[in-house]
Amino acid sequence: ETGVTQTPRHLVMGMTNKKSLKCEQHLGHNAMYWYKQSAKKPLELMFVYSLEERVENNSVPSRFSPECPNSSHLFLHLHTLQPEDSALYLCASSGQQGVQGYTFGSGTRLTVV
Amino acid sequence: DQQVKQNSPSLSVQEGRISILNCDYTNSMFDYFLWYKKYPAEGPTFLISISSIKDKNEDGRFTVFLNKSAKHLSLHIVPSQPGDSAVYFCAAVSSGTYKYIFGTGTRLKVLA
Numbered sequence: 654e655t656g657v658t659q660t661p662r663h664l665v666m667g668m669t670n671k672k673s674l675k676c677e678q679h680l681g682h683n684a685m686y687w688y689k690q691s692a693k694k695p696l697e698l699m700f701v702y703s704l705e706e707r708v709e710n711n712s713v714p715s716r717f718s719p720e721c722p723n724s725s726h727l728f729l730h731l732h733t734l735q736p737e738d739s740a741l742y743l744c745a746s747s748g749q750q751g752v753q754g755y756t757f758g759s760g761t762r763l764t765v766v
Numbered sequence: 767d768q769q770v771k772q773n774s775p776s777l778s779v780q781e782g783r784i785s786i787l788n789c790d791y792t793n794s795m796f797d798y799f800l801w802y803k804k805y806p807a808e809g810p811t812f813l814i815s816i817s818s819i820k821d822k823n824e825d826g827r828f829t830v831f832l833n834k835s836a837k838h839l840s841l842h843i844v845p846s847q848p849g850d851s852a853v854y855f856c857a858a859v860s861s862g863t864y865k866y867i868f869g870t871g872t873r874l875k876v877l878a
Contacts, residue, residue: 657809684864693775695768696810696855696868709864743809747864754800755866757809 656680659744659758667766668734674761676727676744683748685727686755687719690741702727734765769793770858772869780877785843787872789856792837796858796867801830801841804853804871813854814841846876 657678666672676685687699701709702721716738718730727744741762745755771790779785787801797818802810816823816830816839823830829842843850853871 659809662807686864688868693870695770695870696857698865698867701864703864745809754812754815755810757802757811759807759809 657744657746657756657758659742659761661761662759663762663764665764665766666731666734668736670734671730671732673731674729674742674744674763676729676758678725678744678746678756680746680756682746682756683724684746685721685724686745686747687727687729688743688745688757690743690760696743700729731763734763736765739764768870769796770856770867770869772854772856772872774872775870776873776875778875778877779846781848782845785841785846785850785874785876787841787843787854787856787874789839789841789869790837791839791858791867793858793860793867794837795860797861798859799830799832799839800857800859800866801828802855802857802868803850804855810855843874846874848876848878850874851876 660675684703689697699713700719705721720728741760743760744758747755769792800815801813803813804810814825814828816832832839853873855871857866857868859866
């Protein structure tokens with residue numbers, strides 16, 4: 654399988670639940686990203702991993718916890734979320750420094766109830 | 767403070783005509799710009815890019831123009847086709863960083 658794959662595609666969770674989003678890429682890229690897309694807002698960068706090390710954390714609340722066990726996999730662990738965290742969460746990957754452009758996954762549509 | 771702005775949330779164009787999507791930026795350190803296209807229920811897909819050393823880049827029906835003095839870029843689609851109906855995001859980055867800054871998107875509707 655090629656490209657960037659995100660699972661699950663849809664997720665509904667309660668505010669006390671713990672869940673994880675998964676992202677997988679088979680493009681040989683060495684940087685991976687989590688973005689949040691809320692209605693009528695720009696895509697917001699949440700986390701950047703390069704060579705499995707976190708290089709960027711854009712003041713994201715601690716209820717979002719990323720994990721990058723290897724260059725092909727990226728997780729976003731979620732716990733005690735708020736309704737305003739409902740959004741589309743997009744994973745992306747790129748080559749070194751990302752100037753060549755990202756490849757995005759299809760996203761996980763998260764609804765917090 | 768939005769560094770990349772797409773001031774038109776939506777645009778409707780007749781099939782066969784030209785679509786022009788606009789994007790403004792404020793950070794003079796940006797030196798690479800991209801356009802992404804997004805269909806519902808899919809992630810954004812890369813469309814076309816331009817380096818700050820150029821003022822135009824063309825790929826088939828898609829052309830991106832960059833006006834550095836005005837900090838403005840635009841995407842021209844000609845002729846527009848119904849399949850072009852999507853949300854278009856512009857993004858900017860400073861080479862040497864990982865941080866793409868995206869605009870809020872413009873929803874293009876091409877009418878048959």
